[in-house]
Amino acid sequence: MLNRRTLLGSAALVAVAPVLRAHAEDAPGVTAGAIKLGNTNPHSGPASAYGAIANADTAYFNMINEQGGVNGRKIDFISLDDAYSPPKTVEQTRRLIEQDGVAFIFNGLGTPCQSAVRAYMNAHKVPQLFVATGADKWGDYAHFPWTMGWQPSYRTEAAIYAKYLLNEKPQSKIAVLYQNDDFGKDYLLGLKDGLGAKYGEMVVKEASYETTDPTIDSQAVTLQSSGADVLVTAATPKWAAQTIRKIAELNWKPLHFMTNVSVSVGAVIKPAGEQNAAGMITGAYQKDPTDPKWANDAGMQEWLAFMKKYMPGADISDNNHTYGFGVSMTMEQVLKQCGNDLSRGNVMKQAANLKDLDIPVLLPGIRINTSPTNFHPIRAMQLQRWTGKGWELFGSVISA
């Protein structure tokens, strides 16, 4: 008979049911009211400047929670310090998954650190989503179906330069200066992707340097004597500044493409000489928070309002904060698409099902797209030129 007790009992059962379901083996870290996400980041140590990214992620999820969460669930975001030390990343990641019981790991930072846990994450089928590193290896959906990157990889960037050259200067002779490690070699691979069969014909000289080399002077001379009129430089900031200075000294004026890693005004261009760098080109995908061009841009206004309310006092010229905002918004979209099925399998499925997602801090025309065979969410960039005083975007968005 329907009496008060059975009524109360069934009401309680209905209330508990989603909790029971959430505790089911296929959706760890998920309850009726919340989902737990884990993250590792260098909050201490030499790379701690990147901690700004995790702080922006945290602030973004605080904002979402204040607005009621995603599909009614709050986001419980736990970011632990790994000091950019891979063994520590392994330990903290295991803690997040095995002890704290997170649903998955979001935006873990650092190529060596994330490499250290990739096998573990994939063996345990826990999503390793939107890792904060520029290496190309994070898009290897065939071998590591639980791992996905976010930003354009070095290889994508180089392919974009190649595409531009094929369209605008198909007769050019290209010289490449690269750091002899995976970072530098990704640029060679990207140029090969972009130039295809014309690589052998257009690239007239490749030269590498070691991070132990004191200067790149001899490489610059060799490259100049090859008769190249385009130079692609895949160098970290110190050698990038040397390269800019040296080719100015040699009075060599190639069309100079500089890796997006080494375009900081403070760390590269000022030491190299602002005029020496004039005409240099690089690829960009985010709106530069210091560029007055975006002062009245709706997207950047939205970001500034977020900064003001959820990260008061934080540096608004630091592009790590725009990065954190953009990547967290991507995460939010994945959770929205998941609906009520927050199993690890479905999270990964939805992460690989993003269509033309517009993120306010990305350059106009750059959209996020993924598919089961595309684990590189951002594959487009717009070129910008150093005028001698600042960066100026030109041309249209180029997709790799």
Place this chain on the structure above:
Amino acid sequence: MIGMPGLMRLLGIAALVACGFLFSGYHLFQLAQTAVYAVAIMGLVVVTGTTGQVSLGHGAFYAVGAYATAILMTNFGWPFWATLPVAGIACAALGFAVGLPALRLSGSYLALVTFALAVAVPQMLRAKALEQLTGGVQGIVVTAPDVPFGLPLSQDQYLYLVTLAVAVLMFAFAHNILRGRTWRAMVALRDQPLAAEAAGIDIARIKTRAFAISALFTGIAGALAAIIVQFVAPDSFQPQLSIALFVGLVVGGAGSLAGAVIGAAFVEFAPLLAEQVNKNAPGVFYGALLVAILFVMPGGVAGGFRRLIAGFQWRRHKPPSMLAKQQGGTAHAE
């Protein structure tokens, strides 16, 4: 621990083995990591605790041991156990070479030379010439050995028990070294080098030997680390690792093997504790904890316990001769 009756030691080992079945996953990883640090710090006990030569570069031996195992397992398909002696011997040879400047340098100068090693090794691991073997900046993903003979253990349990077994063996080995003639010669060297030389101790031999043995311990620790972390890269062995090991040595009590175990627990758990106390400034809490321990227990935690026990025995009217023995000598004096 040392000097306790054999029964107590067996009970201790049994308790540690039992941990392998009481804990799981992440906690076993932490315990295994603690055992690894303990072996590494035993190496420092041998060189710094007894001969008094300060080394801030043992992270380098740890790195070399880890890479030796990773390379032999990944590139040459060796089984894990076979790589241990190679890792140990390679590090002993390197330690011997590092021991040579130790003949002319002492105190802060030697500390800096060894620190230079800690700074240089991670860079050398990136070198192009070695990239075929070391994997450059990307490092090497190590596949941990499977549980053999169909034993009903999880991989974490198996790795913990293997690490524990090696740690216990190394502890016994260190215990033997620290009782023999060599140990007396080392201590004599630390306390009265001139008198030691006059008594016929070959200073050069003892110093270089101490460094070699010490590096062997830390190298084997590195080899164990390679299989429990299952990844090695230059960034895994930043100079901070050497400092952390040194902190473990001092916190535990520089002259004692039991101290090495306590120090290892500090190295592993203190940063986690600090992070839980205050997420924004864990370094402040960590530093405060470190200062507090050194202030309350100047001889390290092991030294503090010894003094506590000695004080207790004093009150129980133990013969003064025994007390003198407990207080005066280090733990290994028998």
